[in-house]
Amino acid sequence: MSNYRPNVARHLKHLITDLGPIDSLLDFGAGNGWMLSQLLTTDVRVNRAPAVDVQKRPQCHVPVRIYDGKRLPFDDRSFDATMAVDVLHHCPDPAAALRDAARVTRRFIVIKDHTYRSVAGFATLSLLDEIGNRKFGIPSRYQYQRDFSWDAVLAEEGFHVRHRVNPLPCHEGVLSVTDRLQYGAVYERSND
Numbered sequence: 001m002s003n004y005r006p007n008v009a010r011h012l013k014h015l016i017t018d019l020g021p022i023d024s025l026l027d028f029g030a031g032n033g034w035m036l037s038q039l040l041t042t043d044v045r046v047n048r049a050p051a052v053d054v055q056k057r058p059q060c061h062v063p064v065r066i067y068d069g070k071r072l073p074f075d076d077r078s079f080d081a082t083m084a085v086d087v088l089h090h091c092p093d094p095a096a097a098l099r100d101a102a103r104v105t106r107r108f109i110v111i112k113d114h115t116y117r118s119v120a121g122f123a124t125l126s127l128l129d130e131i132g133n134r135k136f137g138i139p140s141r142y143q144y145q146r147d148f149s150w151d152a153v154l155a156e157e158g159f160h161v162r163h164r165v166n167p168l169p170c171h172e173g174v175l176s177v178t179d180r181l182q183y184g185a186v187y188e189r190s191n192d
């Protein structure tokens with residue numbers, strides 16, 4: 001599992017460079033900001049890239065603003081793009097979190113998260129999640145998406161799927177069999 005985060009960062013870079021020039025990017029649920037810092041050292045060039053989370057980490061790679069997790073502290077359509085990397089399944093109410101992310105986003109929502117289609121898939125995700133997050137004190141809430149049920153939530157907010165990758169090759173070695181539980185997607189606002 002050791003290359004998981006660098007692999008995710010690489011996929012994310014492809015998804016975001018594919019959007020073309022964007023001026024502002026919100027990192028929703030940035031953690032310690034490592035993922036955003038990796039993006040900003042590549043050809044991803046943005047003028048404004050704030051990061052928010054609900055939990056303060058001891059050391060951060062970028063400034064991370066802490067908020068209450070209920071309503072993002074930004075006006076409607078403040079950002080060209082919002083990214084949420086392995087965040088939504090940690091939210092108590094992923095649909096509500098998605099709606100609020102959509103509210104502050106003008107054009108694109110970029111998601112890296114999980115999807116499952118069977119009891120075995122759900123159990124595997126629960127185990128990987130515990131192993132990956134407990135050491136950082138991040139609660140696992142097991143709010144994984146069955147199939148692509150979050151598409152419907154974003155459709156109600158006026159976004160459609162522009163691009164999706166599933167399975168997403170995040171793991172190496174034996175764990176790569178679980179990559180079907182990983183996906184990356186770009187959603188684009190269609191009602192403007």
Ligand SMILES: C[S@@+](CC[C@H](N)C(=O)[O-])C[C@H]1O[C@@H](n2cnc3c(N)ncnc32)[C@H](O)[C@@H]1O
Pocket residue numbers: 028029030031032033034035052053054055069070084085086087090091092097133138
């Ligand atoms: C697995 S970490 C991912 C961090 C980062 N995106 C990355 O890829 O390194 C999940 C993060 O989601 C944050 N989180 C949980 N609920 C949230 C909410 N309602 N709003 C924003 N962040 C939240 C957690 O505090 C945690 O930092």
